[in-house]
Structure formats: C-alpha cells, structure tokens
Amino acid sequence: MTSAESYMNVSEVLGQFSESTKKTFAQINTDGMTSALKIAAEQLRPLENISGQLNSALRVAQVQMSVQPVVSQMIGQKYIDANVFSNGSFALQLADIQSQLAVLASLPTATPMLKEVQIGFANSNISACVGALQNSLNGISMEMPDFSFFRTSELIKSLGHDLSLPTGFASALAGLNKSSAERLAYNDNIIYRNDIRRFVSVTNTDDNATSSELNVICRAEDFLDVTEYEEKFTENELMNFMSYLDEHPMMAMKSEIGERIFSLINEFPYVINFDRDCYYHCRARLKDEAPYVWEQMRRAPYGVTYPGRYNHSGQSYFYFSDKVEGAQNEIRKHMTKDDEEQKVLQTVEVGVNTNVRLIDLSEKNRRGLNTFFKYIRFPLKNDSGKRPREYLIPSFVAECCRMVGINGIKYYGGKDYSNYVTWEDGYYEFRRNI
Structure with a gap:
C-alpha cells in the first residue's frame, strides 16, 4: 500500500458513519482534506529514497496518525457550528473519539476489534462496541493495536464499567506509559498474554516483558529512531542556552532549552x-x-x-x-x-x-x-x-x-x-x- 493510498483510507472510513453523522461530515471540505493528505504524502517521497522502510506499518501509521488531531478539530468545530450538541466540550470529545477510531480502522494493522468498534460507534450501537471490546478481552492473547486502544482511548473511560477485565489486565494497562502504548499500536510482532500477564514476542515466546520493562525498551527504541540529521538540539539553541546560563545561572529551568534538556535526562534510557x-x-x-x-x-x-x-x-x-x-x-x-x-x-x-x-x-x-x-x-x-x-x-x-x-x-x-x-x-x- 502506498503512502497516499493509506491516507485515503481515513476518508473512506469516515464515510462509514451513520446518516445523521454524515450530514455533519457533509459540511467538511473533504476534497480539500484529501488534497492536503495527498500533498503530505508527496512531501514524504524524498524520504522514500533515503529509507526503503518508509512504507513499513510503523512509519505509515505514525504519519497517518498525525492527521487525527486535524480531523478531530474539523469534526468538532462542525458539530459546534451545526449545534449538534448543546455541550461544546462533549462535541469536541466525541469528535476526538470518532476521528481516532476512523484513523485506527483505516491502518494496515487494524484489527477486527477496532473495525467492529468503529462501525458500532459510527452507528450509535454501543452494545456492539462493548461486545467487540469484551470479545478481545476474553481471548487468551490480545494484539498490540487493541491493547493500545484500551490504554489510550477516551471511549474506554466511558464504557469501562460495562467491561469485565481479566485478572491483572488493569495493572498491565496502568503500568504501560501512554507514549509506549502509542508506539506499540502499530506492532504486529508482540501480543499481550492474559494467562501469564506479560507481553510476548510472536516469533519467540521465550522473549517476554512486563509493562515497566516494555517502557524501557520503547524509550530506547525512540532514541534509535532518531536519524543522524534529526538532532535533538541545534548549535544555535545550545549556544544561546550557554549564554543564558552565564547570565542567569539560577534560572535554567525557565528556558525552553533547559526544560528540553531536563526532559531528555528524565527519559534517558541508558x-x-x-x-x-x-x-x-x-x-x-x-x-x-x-x-x-x-x-x-x-x-x-x-x-x-x-x-x-x-x-x-x-x-x-x-x-x-x-x-x-x-x-x-x-x-x-x-x-x-x-x-x-x-x-x-x-x-x-x-x-x-x-x-x-x-x-x-x-x-x-x-x-x-x-x-x-x-x-x-x-x-x-x-x-x-x-x-x-x-x-x-x-x-x-x-x-x-x-x-x-x-x-x-x-x-x-x-x-x-x-x-x-x-x-x-x-x-x-x-x-x-x-
């Protein structure tokens, strides 16, 4: 699947929402959105010459997921403009859930659970959503896109009281950092095993980890993903920060660069x-x-x-x-x-x-x-x-x-x-x- 084609899936999945929802979507300039997505895909083409891995599930999904906040903002604003809900904050929250589901269901790694939840939610069939979520929970193992959705989606907070969680699942869920869950959302080489309460490699079951161990691994992988030309700090930024420290030695954390260095140290995997x-x-x-x-x-x-x-x-x-x-x-x-x-x-x-x-x-x-x-x-x-x-x-x-x-x-x-x-x-x- 090409980058452009994967982006187009977002628009296709949005089109699966119910008729009442489609009336709201009709107000969105979908042609403009499609055009923008194509432009974004074209801008990525130079990178394809650098790395043959651009169209891997992770890279495509990461870039595609970056579209989600834009889609969410557009949908939410249209809800507000059309007075769909009296509560504007609820409209924005709903739009965020809908856009997340639309994007996730369009990814190459989309699971049956995600597709069923997206369709059920689009048609206001909450029972179907709960059923799809519970079926995934009842299995011996859970795919990482599903586990990530349980960790990151606002929908789970609303439906959590209707779900029966396996023993230890809540602890595993809470122990995994949100950033780790977002990274693992596109990984099809790892599953969560409910029976042993650990994350396990699909290719080698002897390779397994707890939530905290997986957090460390993900932080290390985040560092390895940084390419040579993507320096975390520029020469000018550090030069200016040095001058700032010389003039204000006790105010380092008031500087943006100081805050970024602190974050770097706080999350440093080595x-x-x-x-x-x-x-x-x-x-x-x-x-x-x-x-x-x-x-x-x-x-x-x-x-x-x-x-x-x-x-x-x-x-x-x-x-x-x-x-x-x-x-x-x-x-x-x-x-x-x-x-x-x-x-x-x-x-x-x-x-x-x-x-x-x-x-x-x-x-x-x-x-x-x-x-x-x-x-x-x-x-x-x-x-x-x-x-x-x-x-x-x-x-x-x-x-x-x-x-x-x-x-x-x-x-x-x-x-x-x-x-x-x-x-x-x-x-x-x-x-x-x-």
Whole structure:
C-alpha cells in the first residue's frame, strides 16, 4: 500500500458513519482534506529514497496518525457550528473519539476489534462496541493495536464499567506509559498474554516483558529512531542556552532549552550500574608533602572545591576513571606549569560496595545527540578557577540528573578511557595506592 493510498483510507472510513453523522461530515471540505493528505504524502517521497522502510506499518501509521488531531478539530468545530450538541466540550470529545477510531480502522494493522468498534460507534450501537471490546478481552492473547486502544482511548473511560477485565489486565494497562502504548499500536510482532500477564514476542515466546520493562525498551527504541540529521538540539539553541546560563545561572529551568534538556535526562534510557570491579581516583599534592591517606583522597569538604565539569564551585563530587592514565590525565588538565614542577600525582585504586544508577553519556557518537555531546565535552581552555563557560551546560546536566534520582554520570574521557562522577563517595572502598 502506498503512502497516499493509506491516507485515503481515513476518508473512506469516515464515510462509514451513520446518516445523521454524515450530514455533519457533509459540511467538511473533504476534497480539500484529501488534497492536503495527498500533498503530505508527496512531501514524504524524498524520504522514500533515503529509507526503503518508509512504507513499513510503523512509519505509515505514525504519519497517518498525525492527521487525527486535524480531523478531530474539523469534526468538532462542525458539530459546534451545526449545534449538534448543546455541550461544546462533549462535541469536541466525541469528535476526538470518532476521528481516532476512523484513523485506527483505516491502518494496515487494524484489527477486527477496532473495525467492529468503529462501525458500532459510527452507528450509535454501543452494545456492539462493548461486545467487540469484551470479545478481545476474553481471548487468551490480545494484539498490540487493541491493547493500545484500551490504554489510550477516551471511549474506554466511558464504557469501562460495562467491561469485565481479566485478572491483572488493569495493572498491565496502568503500568504501560501512554507514549509506549502509542508506539506499540502499530506492532504486529508482540501480543499481550492474559494467562501469564506479560507481553510476548510472536516469533519467540521465550522473549517476554512486563509493562515497566516494555517502557524501557520503547524509550530506547525512540532514541534509535532518531536519524543522524534529526538532532535533538541545534548549535544555535545550545549556544544561546550557554549564554543564558552565564547570565542567569539560577534560572535554567525557565528556558525552553533547559526544560528540553531536563526532559531528555528524565527519559534517558541508558542508565547503568557500576560496570567495573575497580576504578581509579587521583589527586595532586606537593612533592614535599606527606602522602594522602584514604580519608583525604575522598571528595573534598563542601565549599572548598573549584568548579568541575559536572559541579559548581563549592559542590564536592567524586570524580574517577576506569583507567589509571585516565584519572591522571584529568588532573593534569587543571595543573599549571608551576603545579607540574611543585606537585606529584597520587592515584588510588578503589572498589565498589553497592549498586548505583549512572546515566551513560560516554559513547563517542550517538544519533540525534551529537550536538548535545559536543556542548558537554568542550575541553577546558583556560582554567581561571571561576566559572568556565565550557562547564555551564554540563553542570546543569548534573543538576537534572540529581533531580530525577540519578547517582552519577559516566562520560567520555578519551578514546581509551571513560570518566565518572558521583555526588557521594560512600560507594567506594580503598584497595591500594598505584
């Protein structure tokens, strides 16, 4: 089915509504809507040359579903103009349900349940709608388009008291994020099994997941779907945000870019535990000074630290690396020529004694985030000890991590090592001096 043909299905399904409803639809400029849909389909043709997967069920459905709010708005306004209902908000809600059903029933992945519900609702046959929904609930398994409809449709809220749900279904429904349900609405490789209360792969029943696990998978897939030219942030956006942070360091969340970065961190799918058995932490001391003991090698007391990549001045965080040279390189970056003559580096190996949640920003490249990575990795050019502009955005990222319950960050250090930072140092135990 071509993109244009799939769009035309929306108009065809709209035409199946009852005679009374058709009188309202008659006021809609369907020729204009059809023309607009054709134009939208034509605009997608260049993408077909880039990806042979454009006409996959997911891509066609995602673009087609984007038409639904427009259709809903048109229908709702026509209801109001024609005084079909005395309650304008009810008219808009009804239009939204009708348009959603019309679009879903026109998709290549439309299930028998969706088609039956659409026809029943179009003809004001609520019993038919309830019957179709209940038949789907009574099965051993449920297709994902049906499960998604139960999770996202306003119609379910109205008819829910007439339905008998299988044991555990309500919990599975509530546990799946709406965004995950919307993505899975076009997936024909996964089903929900009522008997085991899990989502199962059609091709391999050993592959299964709970609602919460499926949320994590969907978030990861959303990131993988971002193509290389679809950067989440532009160069100008991050440049302007850096200037904003310099002028208004305490008002970052008042900026649209600040809000978007916070959302990115809050939904970031790559959160890990400690990924090694041991790490390396380094500090510089005067050559004629006694070596530090472990307590002195831990994070500095609050209020005495200079700004770091992920900490503001005065904030005391624990920085370390997965390689000895990595830990030492990071300290040398902050040393002056006098420091190099007067000081030596002391490096310790530390083990870990608990589990943590670290956000993983260590990959050299990641589709959609390369510009963002650039702005959290600028090398420090002039360490004045005040507030380096190179650290403005990274330190805000750290604040976002703290706000969403992340314990630290794994970040890119060099081609041969990764660096880490945690807000606390109680996760580590001394092993030996290097």
